[in-house]
Amino acid sequence: MKRRSSSIFGIWLPLAAVPAFALLLAFSLIRMLDVESNMRVDAEQNMLWVLHQAEVAALRLTSTIALAEAGAASTDDVALRFDILQSRIALLHAGPQHRFIEQINFTDTLDQLSRTLDSLVPEIAAFTPNAGPGLRSQLAPFARRLGQAANVAMITEWDDLGGRLEAQRQQLHQAIASLVGIMIAGAVLTVTLIQALRQSHRRNRMLRRERDFSALLIASSGEGILAVGNDGRCTLWSSAMADITGKSEGQAMGKALADIANFFATPAVDQGVTRALDGTASRLTLQPLIQPGGATTLHVDLHAFPMRDDGAVLGAILLLHDASDRYAAQQKQALDRDRLEELVIERTQDLDSALQRERSAAELYRNFAAMVSHQFRTPLAVADSALQRLIRRGSRARPDEIIERANRARGAIAGLTRLVDSTLDTARLDAGQISTRQVECDLGKIVEAVCTRQRQATPSHRLVLHKESDNDSIALCDPAHAEHVLENLLSNAIKYAPPEASITVSMHGDEQTLSCDVHHDGEPIPEHDRAHLFERNYRGASSVGIAGTGIGLFMARTLIRMQGGELSLQPDSHGVTFRLTLPRVAGAKT
Amino acid sequence: MWRLFTIWLGGLTLIGTATLANSAPRLPESVAAKDAAPKQTLLQITGNTRGKTVDLTRADLRALPNATLTTSTVVTDGTHEFRGFLMRDLLEQMDIQGSQVTAMALNDYAVNIPVEDFYRFNVIVAYAMDGKRLKRAGKGPLWIVYPRDAHKALQDIRYDYRWVWQLYRLEVQ
Numbered sequence: 001m002k003r004r005s006s007s008i009f010g011i012w013l014p015l016a017a018v019p020a021f022a023l024l025l026a027f028s029l030i031r032m033l034d035v036e037s038n039m040r041v042d043a044e045q046n047m048l049w050v051l052h053q054a055e056v057a058a059l060r061l062t063s064t065i066a067l068a069e070a071g072a073a074s075t076d077d078v079a080l081r082f083d084i085l086q087s088r089i090a091l092l093h094a095g096p097q098h099r100f101i102e103q104i105n106f107t108d109t110l111d112q113l114s115r116t117l118d119s120l121v122p123e124i125a126a127f128t129p130n131a132g133p134g135l136r137s138q139l140a141p142f143a144r145r146l147g148q149a150a151n152v153a154m155i156t157e158w159d160d161l162g163g164r165l166e167a168q169r170q171q172l173h174q175a176i177a178s179l180v181g182i183m184i185a186g187a188v189l190t191v192t193l194i195q196a197l198r199q200s201h202r203r204n205r206m207l208r209r210e211r212d213f214s215a216l217l218i219a220s221s222g223e224g225i226l227a228v229g230n231d232g233r234c235t236l237w238s239s240a241m242a243d244i245t246g247k248s249e250g251q252a253m254g255k256a257l258a259d260i261a262n263f264f265a266t267p268a269v270d271q272g273v274t275r276a277l278d279g280t281a282s283r284l285t286l287q288p289l290i291q292p293g294g295a296t297t298l299h300v301d302l303h304a305f306p307m308r309d310d311g312a313v314l315g316a317i318l319l320l321h322d323a324s325d326r327y328a329a330q331q332k333q334a335l336d337r338d339r340l341e342e343l344v345i346e347r348t349q350d351l352d353s354a355l356q357r358e359r360s361a362a363e364l365y366r367n368f369a370a371m372v373s374h375q376f377r378t379p380l381a382v383a384d385s386a387l388q389r390l391i392r393r394g395s396r397a398r399p400d401e402i403i404e405r406a407n408r409a410r411g412a413i414a415g416l417t418r419l420v421d422s423t424l425d426t427a428r429l430d431a432g433q434i435s436t437r438q439v440e441c442d443l444g445k446i447v448e449a450v451c452t453r454q455r456q457a458t459p460s461h462r463l464v465l466h467k468e469s470d471n472d473s474i475a476l477c478d479p480a481h482a483e484h485v486l487e488n489l490l491s492n493a494i495k496y497a498p499p500e501a502s503i504t505v506s507m508h509g510d511e512q513t514l515s516c517d518v519h520h521d522g523e524p525i526p527e528h529d530r531a532h533l534f535e536r537n538y539r540g541a542s543s544v545g546i547a548g549t550g551i552g553l554f555m556a557r558t559l560i561r562m563q564g565g566e567l568s569l570q571p572d573s574h575g576v577t578f579r580l581t582l583p584r585v586a587g588a589k590t
Numbered sequence: 591m592w593r594l595f596t597i598w599l600g601g602l603t604l605i606g607t608a609t610l611a612n613s614a615p616r617l618p619e620s621v622a623a624k625d626a627a628p629k630q631t632l633l634q635i636t637g638n639t640r641g642k643t644v645d646l647t648r649a650d651l652r653a654l655p656n657a658t659l660t661t662s663t664v665v666t667d668g669t670h671e672f673r674g675f676l677m678r679d680l681l682e683q684m685d686i687q688g689s690q691v692t693a694m695a696l697n698d699y700a701v702n703i704p705v706e707d708f709y710r711f712n713v714i715v716a717y718a719m720d721g722k723r724l725k726r727a728g729k730g731p732l733w734i735v736y737p738r739d740a741h742k743a744l745q746d747i748r749y750d751y752r753w754v755w756q757l758y759r760l761e762v763q
Contacts, residue, residue: 046747057697084697086727087756095667 014192021185028178031171038168047100048157051150054088058142061085065139069132082124085142089114104152109145116141224300224320227307230277232256235315244300244320246292263289269302276304276316286327289320299327357430360536376419379412386412426536426551429558436478436562443482443514443582444473444507450486451505454494461494466506473507475514475582477563482582485556485567489518489578492553495546496576497522514584517570519577530569632731633715637762638688648717648731655679657714661739664750672716672735678708680715681762688762693734696726696756703734703752705762711744712737715757729755 061081067073091097092110101110116138123131218225224241228234237252245252245261257264257273264270272282284302291298303319386409390397397405428434444467451465467473475482493503497520504519525533529540536554543550557567560580570577632651635644654675662669681687694700707713716733717724724730733755738744 053697053699080696080726083726084756087729088697090728091665094665096665 013188017185017188017192021182021189024178024181024185028175028182031175031178035168035171035175038164038171047097047153048150050088050091050097051146051153054085054092055143055146055150057081057085057088058139058146062136062139062143065132065135068127069129071129075127078127079124082120086117089117100153100156101149104149104156106149106152109149113142113145222322224318224322226252226257226318226320227315228257228273228277228318229315230313232273232277234260236317241320244289244298244322261289261292263287272302272304273316273318276306276318277313279306279308279313281305286323286330298322298324300324361427361430363536376416379416379419382412383409383416422551422555425555429555434559434562436481436559438476438478438563438586440474440476441479441482442473443475443477443516446479446483447473447486447505447507447516450483450490454487454490458494460499461497462500462502463490464502464504466504468508472509473514475509475584476586477565477582478559481559481563482580485559485580486516486518488552488556489580492578493518493520493522493576496520496542509584512584513581515579515581517577517579519572519575521575523576524572524574525569525576533569534567632717633757634759635684635686635762636759637692638686639684639762644684644686651675651715651717651732654683657712659712659714659716659735659737661735661737663735663738663753669739670719671721672714672733673718673721674714674716674732674735676708677713677715677734681705681708686762690763692761692763693752693754693757694759694761695754696758699754699756701752701754707736707752711741724755726756732757 061078061084064073064077064081068075068078089110092101093114098107101107120135120138123135127135218238219240222240223238224244225236225238226234226241227236233254233256234252235254237247237249239249241252242248245263247260252260258270264273266287268284269287272284275282282304284304286299287302289298289300290296299322301321301323303321305317305319306313307315307317386405390402390405393401425434447465447467451463454461455463490503490505497503501521504517506517506519507515508517509515523542526541529542532538533540534553534557536551538554539550553567560567560582563582564586565580565582567581568579570579629647631645632648633646635646651674656673657676657679658671658673660669660671677691681691689705691703691705692700693703714735716735717731719729719733724733734753734757736744736749736753738749743749
């Protein structure tokens with residue numbers, strides 16, 4: 001209900017007021033023009049005056065004739081007054097005056113008076129005082145008739161005037177009523193106008209507020225916002241945009257985007273803007289943006305939207321979001337992933353080697369059982385039989401025989417001890433319990449000591465030592481391990497060299513390294529054994545029937561390598577040569 | 591509306607005075623006589639004329655620069671061609687100065703005309719209409735004519751009463 005009434009007052013009333021205003025205005029204007037035209041007074045309305053002047057002229061002619069009769073006026077005076085009366089009558093015969101005469105039905109009387117006047121012309125021309133009374137009697141009707149006509153004229157004119165005033169009053173009343181209507185319509189229009197103004201003012205204020213709010217949103221969103229027109233020129237440049245690109249609003253407004261920053265000239269961004277201007281939104285992520293001066297490179301996400309009005313594209317809006325943090329996070333993630341992969345590989349290798357060690361340990365224990373049954377029994381049996389013989393001989397035994405038997409038993413026990421030691425060494429190696437140290441020591445003295453001990457232990461074999469020089473056999477190594485390895489190499493040579501064959505130990509070296517070759521003239525190691533010789537628990541074809549655990553060379557190489565050295569089998573065409581190389585200085589290549 | 595009525599009343603008053611004026615000024619002899627005679631005075635000028643009356647004969651008036659004017663009048667139908675002389679020419683030729691002229695007719699009709707009128711409009715004193723001399727038994731011998739058709743302002747009863755016919759005297763103040 002309220003809505004209907006408001007629509008009546010809000011729309012229909014002003015709409016009705018406009019034509020009403022115009023119609024009333026036109027009507028009152030017409031009425032006013034009527035009044036104005038009626039107010040024009042024609043001279044013919046002065047007929048009362050004209051008739052009275054004629055009457056006065058007649059009276060003065062009569063009185064002048066009377067004066068002439070008495071000799072107080074001249075003939076010329078009579079002629080003048082007659083001319084004046086003639087002039088007055090002639091005036092009544094002229095156009096407008098005569099029409100009024102007709103209106104008041106005075107035509108016949110006037111014609112009669114005119115004829116009388118015309119007939120008097122000769123008498124006036126030849127005027128004598130004696131003719132005066134006759135003339136006066138003939139002129140008598142003039143004043144009377146003209147006076148009557150004036151009377152009628154007055155009444156007619158007053159009637160006419162009264163009627164005209166009446167009509168004008170009515171016209172003015174209508175005009176006044178119209179004006180009141182105009183005032184009302186005007187008031188309605190004024191009220192409507194004021195309301196419209198107030199509403200417009202209110203809406204303007206609302207729009208301003210919304211605009212300010214939008215501006216606040218744009219400013220506080222932190223996203224760089226810019227708008228371009230269809231010509232590709234910038235029409236909006238937010239403060240965040242200025243922060244991102246380093247170009248102020250003043251530097252950007254009205255310019256082509258490519259001229260503002262190189263970023264917008266890059267093919268991807270340029271294509272995005274072009275597509276937005278064609279009406280398609282697009283999104284680009286992590287585009288590199290080099291700030292002026294090239295100090296920092298940001299990575300930004302870019303959204304390009306077309307700006308439409310009634311379906312037509314007016315321009316484009318670009319949102320730039322500084323995603324440098326995300327980019328950095330991604331980069332870090334990738335880095336972490338790589339590191340993780342490396343770590344996994346490393347760990348896998350560790351696990352593999354641990355597994356390898358476990359397997360080796362299992363193998364060792366398996367082999368250990370076999371070895372115990374085979375390798376350990378022999379010396380035990382040797383020692384047992386030697387001791388049994390001693391017991392059996394009892395007191396018959398000679399002292400040298402006792403010594404010989406005891407030595408044999410001891411030898412067997414010593415071999416057994418070595419077996420146990422080497423087995424334990426392997427276990428300790430696997431457990432990582434063996435540590436090495438690198439100190440400068442005289443390898444030549446160690447070699448001499450080992451050779452001397454070996455000669456005493458196995459005098460049957462010939463052992464030859466070659467040294468290039470006496471005073472330059474210093475190397476970086478753990479003396480205990482070096483001695484152990486050399487003993488191993490020498491005992492191997494004695495084990496595998498044919499009896500009576502000579503064993504040669506020769507030392508040589510350069511500035512970086514010092515080497516020691518252990519050579520015997522035995523059968524060369526078969527090709528397929530050479531590759532596996534240094535593997536744990538590997539025993540070559542030539543080891544059949546020779547006591548051993550298959551651990552010695554593996555241990556020897558591992559220990560030497562731990563000291564930065566190398567142990568290798570030299571490719572000889574005759575005999576077998578193992579070469580031990582140790583560094584003279586730290587980090588030297590062996 | 592009221593002004594109209596007042597003017598009308600003024601007309602009544604004028605009639606009254608004209609009717610009661612027994613002591614009308616004595617007409618100059620020459621004017622009273624037949625105007626046909628060339629030596630007779632047709633127009634008298636009094637007032638600012640350095641103490642003497644200026645008498646002008648027909649010949650004197652004809653000697654003034656001729657002026658013609660075609661116009662309608664309020665007392666006749668149609669338009670007429672009037673011939674005479676400009677009122678301002680008359681005053682200038684006679685070297686008469688003033689702000690107002692009282693024009694008087696033979697029937698004692700008198701009206702005040704501001705001299706300004708003669709300079710704003712080409713007001714003439716006509717002695718002939720449509721090529722015929724104005725006679726005393728008509729509007730003659732002289733008739734003040736305003737260029738009524740040329741100026742809308744002149745189509746007003748306040749100018750209409752200044753059209754004095756049977757003019758015989760001008761009193762300049």
